[in-house]
Structure formats: C-alpha cells, structure tokens
Amino acid sequence: MTIHAWSGLPDPHDRADFYASVLPKRGFAWVADSILIALLAAIALPFTAFTGIFFFPFLMAVIGFFYRWFTIAGGSSTWGMRLMGIELRGADGLRLTSQDALLHTAGYTVSVVVFPLQLISVLMMLMSPRRQGLSDLVLGTAAINRMG
16 A cells, blocks of 8 residues: 555555445445435334424434444444445544544535535545545545455
8 A cells, every 4th residue: 555645545546446436335335324324213203202204304314423423433434335345544544533433424414414515525526536525535534445
C-alpha cells in the first residue's frame, strides 16, 4: 500500500484493487441498510402505540442515524457495507472511531436532508478517484474493499 504524507489511505492509482467496484457496492449496501432500517422502524411501531405511523419518515431517520452510527463505530461499516465487502477508513488508513462514525453519520444525515448536498455527494463519488462523497471528503474518509 502506498502511503502519502497527507493520507494513510491506499493510493487509487497504485492500489486500484482497494477501490474496484466500490461505487456500486456502496449503492447496494445503501439499499440493504435502508430495508433493514425500515424493518427496525416497523418493529418499533408498537412501542410508539402505533402513533409512529404518523411520523414514520422521522422515526426511520432517527433509527437510521443510530443504526449507522453504532454499526460504523463497531466495525467501520454498516451491516449492508459488510454484506458488500466494503468498509470506511479514516485519513490515517485506520478504521473509524466512535467519534469519526458519529461525524460521518451526521454528515450523511445532513446531505440526505438537504437534497442538493446529496446530489453533490453522489456526483463527487462518480468523479473522485477514491469514490469519496461529500462527508468523506470533509472528514478525509473513504470506502474501500475489505482485504482479507
């Protein structure tokens, strides 16, 4: 792995294997995570005396926030990412800490709530060599293929 002074992440030109197919894998992971979050929100409905039906998108957002934060903090990836064989790494090349996971989840949540930011994030993933979205670029993180 080539390490530059400014980044502990693998160089996308020297180690393209770390970034191969990461973009579609992130998309499939997002779908898997979204389905799981919807199921968790549906399971939570009885605990809201079914009033959660009236604010179901908000309920999903709250459950999704904690799901993403805790799963990323626990293994540097959500369960959908693990299923797809990818994980998030910090600028130092290491797995994300709980604080990093919180900041990444907060950035993701803001970009989902403010649609133009989500569009910018997707475009950045399409065009950047490390396939980094907006919150990835701000935090210096990147999704890479899990090796070994």
